[in-house]
Amino acid sequence: MTAATKARSPRGRSGTRAGPRPARRPGVLRRIADRNLPYQLLTFVVLAAGWELYVRQRGGLLIPGFFETVEATVELLGSGELWRAMYVSNQALVLGFGVTVAAGVPAGILLGRFRALERLADVYLNILLVTPMAAIIPLLVMAVGFGLASRVILVTIFSIVMVVVNARAGVRQVDPALIEMARSFGAGERRIWTRVLLPGALPAIMTGIRLGLGRAVTGMVIVELLMVSDALGGMILEYRGLFQAPLLYGTIVIIVAEALLLISLARWAERKLTRWARTTTARSDR
Template sequence: MNLPYQLLTFAVLATCWELYADVRGGLLLPGFAETVRATAGLLGEAELWRALYVSNQALVLGFALAVVVGVPLGTALGRFRLLERYADVHLNILLVTPMAALIPLLVMSVGVGTVSRVVLVALFSVVMVIVNSRAGVRQVDPALIEMARSFGAGERTVWARILLPAALPAVMTGVRLGLGRAVTGMVLVELLMVSDGIGGLILTYRGLLKAPQLYGTIAVILAEALLLGAAAHWAERRLTRWTRPNPSRTRTARSQR
């Protein structure tokens, strides 16, 4: 439904970009068509795919670590108020701390390598996962839990039948938002700490004043982020289908009235 409008918006932006580059552009601002040609050329070069492989190693490991740590911790914070009292201040620190400021600390503590990159990517994304997982558990109606307790349900049953199913939409939203933050962390750590992967490629093209290749590399990063976001959104819709109304049942109910 929205595809024609999205294509129209993209066409308008591309036209404005091309016109602005013709009027004000130069060595450092290529036109849209030139950027598209440079991007197509980059896709045929092994250097780009090597950079993507190196960068995505940190992305996959760091994001997996964020999910493995963030989902259990967030749901536990939403369920147990005493635990939240001890952890809330640390979570707030992570929420307000500029992650770029942690890069020197990571370099001094774990060195320059894969470990520090994975840790920074995890720190970028784990906050979104924790906060949304906690909110998902908190929004569960306490009356449902009390009703389950009155029928003899134990803590394990409450988690399996009430808390986790009800919190799943918020958890998946946190995973999707955390994935976007993980891509940001992946690029930032390579720009500021390790001149390798996609970040190193950006720095190389910037130093050589190869603006079309620079913009093309950024376009590849944006395309990867969009594809990952679309995959996460698809997974979210598949796992939480029961939260959306069934159109056929809605029409049947309306016809019966």
């Protein structure tokens, strides 16, 4: 075998194939350390320990300990009163957020696509962004009274701005060159919407839905604290008035846990629906 043949040979002197070695799979400890769960658990343990130590040193009547709060939360989860309140509160949340998605996503897409519509509606979006939502509650009471309708409207008002603004931004972020290229290949307005605008705006739309969901939970609780005094908000007011601090904190923990669960589900749906966007971004970074 000549020197040139040896140089072209895919095997080295030892008879092994030349080229990069396959990357080793990281160990179990390495994979666990790369995830967020261990750090979240560590933060939770530190927070719980600090909470318990503070209560033991300077706690008062209205600040229960961490373990007292856990016991009260378990007690609430086993009571029928909590589940009745959850059912009543989540009626307004589901209906209000459903209206938000059904109306906010199309409105944001249209505002992002047509400048004339945006000029007409921009001032109202700014009003909703800067107006304290608690100030709208008396107007709702005088307009539609106490009941499910007013709660649904307030949840919608709380959350729809985030959905509209993010959907509009998603349409604006689509590269105009893609639209021009689609037109040059003979695509009509319908195909531009279905093949360019909507897929390109989907990541921002899903982000707006996730942020709007958090705002919807906030609106659900505020309307019950300030207007209806029923369901979860009524339980908070009752336990506060009776100085039952562990049950008060337990109710708040349950509301926070529900909000985190809903946001986690929205983030999971966002990852599933926009997987192609992350793949494209990873390829462009190479």
